Amino acid sequence: MKAYLSIVRMRFIALLQYRTAAVAGVFTQFFFGFVMVMVIRQFFFSGDAQGAMSLAQAVTYIWLGQAMLGMMPWNGDNEVIAMIRDGNVAYELCRPLNIYTHWYCRLLALRTAPTLLRSLPIFLIAGLLPAGYNLQPPPSPAAFAAWLAAVAGALLLGCALSNIISISTLWTVAGEGMLRMLPALVIFFSGSLVPLPLFPQWAQAIVNFLPFAGLVDIPNQFFVGTLAPAVLPLMLLRQLAWTAVFVLIGAGLLRLATKRVVIQGG
Amino acid sequence: MAQIQVRDLVKTFKVARRKAGLFSALRGVFHRDYYTVRALDGISFDIGPGELVGYIGPNGAGKSTTIKVMSGILVPDSGSCRVMGLTPWQSRAQHVANLGVVFGQRTQLWWDVPVIDSFELLRDIYNVPHADYRRTLDDLNDCLSLGPLLEVPVRQLSLGQRIRCELAASLLHQPPVLFLDEPTIGLDAVSKLAVRQFIRHQNTFSGTTVILTTHDMDDIQALCSRVMLIANGSILFDGNVDKLKQSYVTEKRLKVEFLHPPHMTPLSDKVTIIENQGNRLELGFATGQLSVPQLVNQLAAMGEIKDIIVEEPPIEEVIAQVYEELGL
Numbered sequence: 001m002k003a004y005l006s007i008v009r010m011r012f013i014a015l016l017q018y019r020t021a022a023v024a025g026v027f028t029q030f031f032f033g034f035v036m037v038m039v040i041r042q043f044f045f046s047g048d049a050q051g052a053m054s055l056a057q058a059v060t061y062i063w064l065g066q067a068m069l070g071m072m073p074w075n076g077d078n079e080v081i082a083m084i085r086d087g088n089v090a091y092e093l094c095r096p097l098n099i100y101t102h103w104y105c106r107l108l109a110l111r112t113a114p115t116l117l118r119s120l121p122i123f124l125i126a127g128l129l130p131a132g133y134n135l136q137p138p139p140s141p142a143a144f145a146a147w148l149a150a151v152a153g154a155l156l157l158g159c160a161l162s163n164i165i166s167i168s169t170l171w172t173v174a175g176e177g178m179l180r181m182l183p184a185l186v187i188f189f190s191g192s193l194v195p196l197p198l199f200p201q202w203a204q205a206i207v208n209f210l211p212f213a214g215l216v217d218i219p220n221q222f223f224v225g226t227l228a229p230a231v232l233p234l235m236l237l238r239q240l241a242w243t244a245v246f247v248l249i250g251a252g253l254l255r256l257a258t259k260r261v262v263i264q265g266g
Numbered sequence: 267m268a269q270i271q272v273r274d275l276v277k278t279f280k281v282a283r284r285k286a287g288l289f290s291a292l293r294g295v296f297h298r299d300y301y302t303v304r305a306l307d308g309i310s311f312d313i314g315p316g317e318l319v320g321y322i323g324p325n326g327a328g329k330s331t332t333i334k335v336m337s338g339i340l341v342p343d344s345g346s347c348r349v350m351g352l353t354p355w356q357s358r359a360q361h362v363a364n365l366g367v368v369f370g371q372r373t374q375l376w377w378d379v380p381v382i383d384s385f386e387l388l389r390d391i392y393n394v395p396h397a398d399y400r401r402t403l404d405d406l407n408d409c410l411s412l413g414p415l416l417e418v419p420v421r422q423l424s425l426g427q428r429i430r431c432e433l434a435a436s437l438l439h440q441p442p443v444l445f446l447d448e449p450t451i452g453l454d455a456v457s458k459l460a461v462r463q464f465i466r467h468q469n470t471f472s473g474t475t476v477i478l479t480t481h482d483m484d485d486i487q488a489l490c491s492r493v494m495l496i497a498n499g500s501i502l503f504d505g506n507v508d509k510l511k512q513s514y515v516t517e518k519r520l521k522v523e524f525l526h527p528p529h530m531t532p533l534s535d536k537v538t539i540i541e542n543q544g545n546r547l548e549l550g551f552a553t554g555q556l557s558v559p560q561l562v563n564q565l566a567a568m569g570e571i572k573d574i575i576v577e578e579p580p581i582e583e584v585i586a587q588v589y590e591e592l593g594l
Contacts (some may be wrong), residue, residue: 014379090376093339095391096363162303259341 003097004105011109020116025070028123031032033066036193037133040199043198052197056136057224061195063135064220065124068151070115072160073214076166077106084169093258100251103166107159139225146229150219153239157214160246161186167250170257191217197226211242268312269335269443275345276305277331286581305331306342307499313444313477320490320507322478325590328499329479333447337367337476351442356553359429363392366436366474373428374435375420381431382416385438392439399438406434409464426457435462437474444468446478450485462488483581495585497592511578514588519577520549520561528569538559545572 037059054063054107068069080103092099126135138144161182168178187193189212196207196217207213218235221227227235267426271318283299305328318430323329330400334340336347338354346524347354352361368374389399407413410430415423423431428447436444452457466489468474480486486493486507493510495503503510524545533539541548551561558576565571579587 003391003393006387010376010379010383010387013383014376017378085370088372088374090334090337090339090369091367091372092356094362094365094367094374096359097391098359105406 002099008109011106011242012113014115015109016117018114025114025118026121028115029069029118030068030125033063033122033126036062037064037139038141040130040195040239052191052250053195053224053226055132057226058195058198059133060136060224061191061220062121063126064223065136065192065216067119068115068219069192069215071111071155071158072186072190073111073162073165074186075179076162076164076169077103078109080106080166083171084166093245098168099246099258100163100254104159104163104247107162107166108155111158111162112156128177136224138223140229142229143222144226146222146227146232147219149232150222151241151255153236153243154219157246160243160250161211161215164246164250164253167253167257169187170254186212190215191212191220193219197221207250211246214239214242217232267314269350270311270313270477271346272312272332272336273346273368274308274366275306275332275335275342275347276304276308276338276568277328277335277342279303279305292403304499306335306345308345309496309499309501310427311494311501311504313475315475316469316473317492318465318476318490319478320486320493321477321496322481322483322486322493322585323479325498327496329496332496333393333445333479335475337365337445337575338362363439364441364443364572366439366441368429368432368444368446368449370429370432370446370451373420375428375430375431377421378419380417380419381412381423384420385416385435385492388435388438394439398440402440403412403434404437406437408459409467410434426453426460428463429453429461433461437468440472441474443475444477446476448480449478450480450482456484457485465489483585484524487581495588497589502588502592507581511581511584514591516552516554516577517550517579518558519579520551520558521575521577522547522549522565522571523573524569525572526569528565533564534561555584 040058040062041055044058080092083092092102095102123135126132127137138147149215165182166177169176189196189207189210191207191213196204196213199207208219214235218227218239222229222232222235279302280300281303283301296573307328309328309332321329321332331340335342336349336354338358340539341355349361350364352364354361366472375381376387385403388394389396394402407416410433413436415427415431420428420431433449449465450461453461461486463477469476469489478485478489491506493503493507494501495510503513519540521554524547527544528547530542533549534551534556536552538550539547547565549561562571562574565574
């Protein structure tokens, strides 16, 4: 247990070193945030988006998405993937650790440390923008608490998904495919591009069933108030159920892989 | 009972084969040609506690494959392997706790953080009590003079410095068995000496069993009491270095320096002249055929001798000759 905690701590500290990357990330996210806010405003003024959420809620939803972008499981752990490609993974297999848990712990740090660095400036500045363009605080302390809890759920879910991406690169070809396919699914169906409540009525059942809503949409809806804090247990259950599914898939794939892994060259 | 016991280990790999060119590439989408390589073709050996064994062989002979099987990284097709009573690929986590490994061409240290952080992480991973860790680290520090290196990020270390740190990292949990896969690869002369000295020290004073793969025959000569030669997946020789030379060294060299240029008379046909330059003469002769005194007598008749040196060919050449004889 202590070993895994050390891995999280160590990776967290290592990731906090990358300050330039964080600054660059903040700028990029601001740029995309602005573009998306402009688009969403036009969308609202054209009058098609009534009912699901207000403009202020939609804009807040978008800024949240940008602030928390570091948590998105749109890739695997690049260091693990590099290790798999260059064969350093041999060392990983020489440790008295469960490899799945080891890599999951690394991901926990990978998804939190950079997000912490990047989200705070975005929250601050987006909060200070003029009305109609700004991030608004949650409607109640209960909504804020529900958001925090759902963010934790999203973290667990996202890491389970990312771990599948990392592990799938043990199959050279299939892994490449996963690396390209999954980001598209994740970005579109999590609500990072268009808030899920604005999807057409017929698509709601689908997007709400899919695991990806748990990554962005569920926490964001608690924050903006379109989901009541009372439904938190149900939503957490959804996130954790999908997490369990992905953990089982990832651990199964890894078990299969370690039976046939070949460290090539030297 | 042997600490490491390997019996009839077989491991085959499937290698995809494709001819050059676009057409073959397209064909490869639907149909792939494979051929099978027997990387290990039924190898067996025993290694006792505290042995320092050199494991040599040409590239692709199966050295690394053996190490990987013994480390629990690869699962063999058949055969058995017990390291301290455990089968590596079955009780992986338990087994690797007894094991230190250094792969000379890879790194186990975290690239972007100071070395000491990696060490502390390894301490937690192997669950080493703080007091033991402190003591081991102090020892390693003395032997490998790590001092100032510990606070430097790994990416800023030279190769020689990094290998020293890698060696230390592999021993923090005081494993009874140490696998070193080409630890001296790419090192300069001074670093090589330091690494060798350390390996010997660790073997002598901590009784660590060491298995060392290398292409550097000086490593073998300097360190190993026992050497195993593997080629094409089979062990061809297992014994001490002198025995290896006896089995394969068929020629000795004799260098002689005369006071004046010698009067050349025909020598026995068992002798070949390698070099003949002024006062100096270098000869090669088959060991079983001719004794040194016989040859010296013949030479003394050619002129007044100033100095004589009898040499065995360097182990490097012996091995090259072995490989050649085997058609490798």
